[in-house]
Amino acid sequence: MAFKIDSRVGVTSAYRWRQILSNYIFLAPVVALNLIVIVIPSLTSVYISMTKWSGLNQPEFVGLxxxxxxxxxxxxxxxxxxxxxxxxxxxxxxxxxxxxxxxxxxxxxxxxxxxxxxxxxxxxxxxxxxxxxxxxxxxxxxxxxxxxxxxxxxxxxxxxxxxxxxxxxxxxxxxxxxxxxxxxxxxxxxxxxxxxxxxxxxxxxxxxxxxxxxxxxxxxxxxxxxxxxxxxxxxxxxxxxxxxxxxxxxxxxxxxxxxxxxxxxxxxxxxxxxxxxxxxxxxxxxxxxxxxxxxxxxxxxxx
Amino acid sequence: MKRLSILMLLTLFIMVGAVGAQDAVTVTWWMEPSGSDDHVQELIIDVFNASHDNIQIDYQPQESINDQLRPALQAGVGPDIVWLAGNAAASQYVAGGFLLPLTGYADAYGWADKLLPWAYGAGIVAGELYSIPVTYESMVLFYNKTVFEENGWEVPRTADELWSLAQQTADMGLVPFPYGNATWQPSNEHLMGIYLNNYAGPDNVYAALIGEKAWTDSEFAEATDLLREHIADLGWFGGSLEDYYSLGGNDPTAMFASGEGTMMMSGTWMFRGLGPAFEETGMEWDWAPLPPFSEDADMQVGPYSYDLALGGNLGVNAATEHPEEVGIVLDFLLSDKARILELASTTGFGEWVIPLRYEIDDFPPGTDERVLRFHSDFAETTGAGRYGYTAWTFWPARANQQLWEAIELVWAGEMSVEEYLENHAAEWAQDAADGLVLSILPRE
The missing domain is CATH 1.10.3720.10 (MetI-like)
Incomplete structure (x- = not known):
């Protein structure tokens, strides 16, 4: 084998990181989609629920x-x-x-x-x-x-x-x-x-x-x-x-x-x-x- | 050579066409679908587009327009011209800064002289004109003329005559006033508006609208209780309260045209549907003004009055990129009475009667005498100051919604008239605090 044991650990670690990174890259579109259509509107709704807002004017924060x-x-x-x-x-x-x-x-x-x-x-x-x-x-x-x-x-x-x-x-x-x-x-x-x-x-x-x-x-x-x-x-x-x-x-x-x-x-x-x-x-x-x-x-x- | 000439000519045409197409501004117009859209396209849009090389209208009827308009305008992608569900909705859009003030157009084109004063005034918010009306209407008493003649009944001119006839028809197993709200719950406001105006009187309603009288006053309580008695206890509307909640769409018209129902307290938009329904049954209909419901002469403004109503408004998106062209389009709508009346005639004058200052001769030949009689008498009577106020035209949004929704709790016996009116006053106060109460022209 061309690698020493330390090198092998390094390769394995880099491989694992690449794998984790690629997993996140593949997940990214779904996460982004969920952020856009679920998380952000949900958080916005929570904020809106604490306002007096007609849906058209400037929201006025009213707490609970x-x-x-x-x-x-x-x-x-x-x-x-x-x-x-x-x-x-x-x-x-x-x-x-x-x-x-x-x-x-x-x-x-x-x-x-x-x-x-x-x-x-x-x-x-x-x-x-x-x-x-x-x-x-x-x-x-x-x-x-x-x-x-x-x-x-x-x-x-x-x-x-x-x-x-x-x-x-x-x-x-x-x-x-x-x-x-x-x-x-x-x-x-x-x-x-x-x-x-x-x-x-x-x-x-x-x-x-x-x-x-x-x-x-x-x-x-x-x-x-x-x-x-x-x-x-x-x-x-x-x-x-x-x-x-x-x-x-x-x-x-x-x-x-x-x-x-x-x-x-x-x-x-x-x-x-x-x-x-x-x-x-x-x-x-x-x-x-x-x-x-x-x-x-x-x-x-x-x- | 000949081929070359043709080629050059063709190229020239294409270039001219391309330049023309580039110059033409497209004005988009969102409208609530009305069943008249083909006629609007043919009589308004196509005529305009053919006569204006540099402006083209893209007319787009939108289903559920109320649900679509708000997010569209917020996202800055709305149309240039927007249909609005009444003045209360318009005032909300104005508060949000989504509508363009039209006062400049109105001054330039003289719209105040083209529109009926009350209809023009209804579009004013905080001193600026923001919308123009699409159609005007009023509440009247329709009656099945054939049934009346068969039974030898006279058209009721007083409350006593009206209630006595209603009881008589109910005793005969007929429905005095076929009506229902199954497909449009806000129909309740048609009746509430009639009873408030015709019992308490237009002057009192006006005083309440401008904040000089309390909604909890006895006149309004008595009016509300009278409707409760008629609809819940006596079942005059639809046959019973449960029938009223079950009937919708064309049901009441069909009952009325078949003679199962004898009278209808409804709006003049019914001109559109009554003709075809009565043609099917071979009966005849007619209408009369609704009499005052109270014997107290001090509360009334004469032998009868008409409630003022507008069916939808047109406003301009504040973010429009073509304000000048939009002004030209709107002025086109308001500038040719004959064209508008031709369009209105396709609806039996039930819709698209833009409240312009018509003379009776403006109406096309062959217009139904009953329609002519209404418009003529409406002009004369309201011109003499005998007019009331419909909820969907003069009430702010929250108070309006409470008016037609919470009244069902009164009818169900789950809320007293007093509590209902107290809640109404509270909603009104909230609308007033938010600056959303609509401006009302002073009564003369």
């Missing part, structure tokens, strides 16, 4: 005044409570439907692709189209309920989006209608990863279909299941499009969520500083959710 105002703003708390309801709704109804749909689909061979496509189609249709579709179907004058009432079948001609008692759940239903097909496909893909031997053993042991689902399928897809639950919780914080399109947070704030409240503050009232404060609290809530999952994972949960 916007956050103090949030604490005493009943509509903010009402919106937050609706986000909680929204999250619970999506953690239960679409997940249950997705699991059931995927489990039933996993058991059939013929026309499975047809069902998969049928379930998935609403997910790829634009929210504007989906909302118009359901607005028409649930229209109080010419929707399904009105038609049934004309046939003498009463009780279904309710004003789903017009009643403060049903507006939030009505919008959540429409959103989940478009979303559950996505969960079906995700869960179905996970179910195919479960070892078939486990099902065969369960059958030999006399397990019913539900018992196979409960004791084989669910544990088998647990990482996927928990991941979707995490994503649902995170996605529920900035929920916006279906609510904005169907009720715009009304009537009387009955379907207001943080996203629509923030939007109205910014674009109708020109209170961008206050809107940013709402946004910061949304980011903190999301961070809190992620932190819980990280802690659970570190404690050994399989998620």
């Amino acid at each position: 005044a916007n956050f103090e105002r949030l604490i005493n703003d009943p509509i903010y708390w009402k919106s937050l409570s609706h986000n909680v309801i929204w999250t619970i709704f999506f953690l239960t109804i679409p997940v249950a439907m997705g699991l059931t749909g995927a489990f039933l689909l996993s058991g059939i061979k013929r026309f499975q692709m047809v069902y998969r496509v049928a379930f998935f189609i609403p997910y790829v249709i634009a929210s504007v189209v989906n909302t118009e579709l359901w607005r028409t179907l649930l229209h109080p004058r010419h929707g399904i309920g009105a038609w049934l009432a004309k046939q003498g079948i009463e009780g279904f001609d309710i004003r789903v989006f017009g009643s403060k008692h049903t507006a939030l759940y009505g919008v959540a239903f429409v959103d989940s209608w478009h979303f559950w097909g996505f969960l079906v496909i995700v869960y179905l893909a996970a179910m195919y990863q479960v070892q078939p031997d486990l099902y065969e053993v369960a059958i030999l042991e006399g397990a019913s279909r539900f018992q196979r689902f409960r004791h084989v399928t669910v544990p088998g897809i647990r990482p996927t299941l928990v991941f979707t639950l995490l994503m649902i919780m995170i996605w529920s914080v900035p929920a916006f499009d279906y609510i904005y399109l169907l009720t715009d947070g009304g009537p009387a704030h009955a379907s207001e969520v943080l996203g629509t409240y923030l939007y109205n503050m910014s674009f109708f009232r020109f209170e961008v500083g206050y809107a940013a404060a709402i946004g910061v609290t949304m980011a903190l809530i999301t961070a809190f959710i992620v932190a819980i999952f990280v802690i659970l994972r570190r404690r050994g949960w399989e998620i």
